[in-house]
Amino acid sequence: MNIANKLTILRVCLVPVFVVVFMTNLLPAPWNRYIAFLIFAFASYTDHLDGHLARSRGLVTNFGKFMDPLADKLLVVSALICFVETGEMAAWIVIILVAREFIISGFRLVAAAQGVVIAAGIWGKAKTVVQMVMTLAVILGLPYGWYGVIVAILTYASVALTIISVVDYIWKNRSVLKEAD
Incomplete structure (x- = not known):
């Protein structure tokens, strides 16, 4: 290994x-x-x-x-x-973030079955960076009012990038779905 x-x-x-x-x-x-x-x-x-x-x-x-x-x-x-x-986080936010991962994983499985490898896009990479920073910020949990605002901004940015990235990913690779029929 x-x-x-x-x-x-x-x-x-x-x-x-x-x-x-x-x-x-x-x-x-x-x-x-x-x-x-x-x-x-x-x-x-x-x-x-x-x-x-x-x-x-x-x-x-x-x-x-x-x-x-x-x-x-x-x-x-x-x-x-x-x-x-x-x-520290609403369940609906986590559901959106996790659902994206399931959708992309399923999509990649369909693509792989067709011999297609799909690279990560810029929106997915941006989502990952913001999500990691958000996660680290929540973990740290500093007790300052301004810190809560930063965490909220990072959280909503993560949700927005999650939605944008999944739509972008599916749109750019929609041919995989057509071939799956």
Whole structure:
């Protein structure tokens, strides 16, 4: 197993660690949030790093193509579900963000069955960056009024980019749906 795939597995293993640290009182507040922030930030960085290593060193594998996006979804969706549990995010927001991931994953499966590989678009990349920053901001949870405004802006920007990216993705690749009939 190459280093890129090991980083992907590490990211998957960090998901339950993040959840336990964020959701329990193993560490006194606010240290649980600070440590959860660091875990999520590091896990997010491993996504960038494993992709870079895989491409630059010719380490792209079928395992990586399958597990890397799955690891990302596990990490982000776990955090979003924690936010609903703690009351820091409305369920409808999480449903929109998670539904997009299911839609795109299903779409990619249909495309793959046709031998088509669909690259991530600029809107999807922007959505990912804003969503990661939003997630880190919610995890940190600083108790300042202005901070709540920033989190709200990031949250609504994430929702908007999620909707734009899924519409853009489907529109640009609508031929895949036509061929699926």
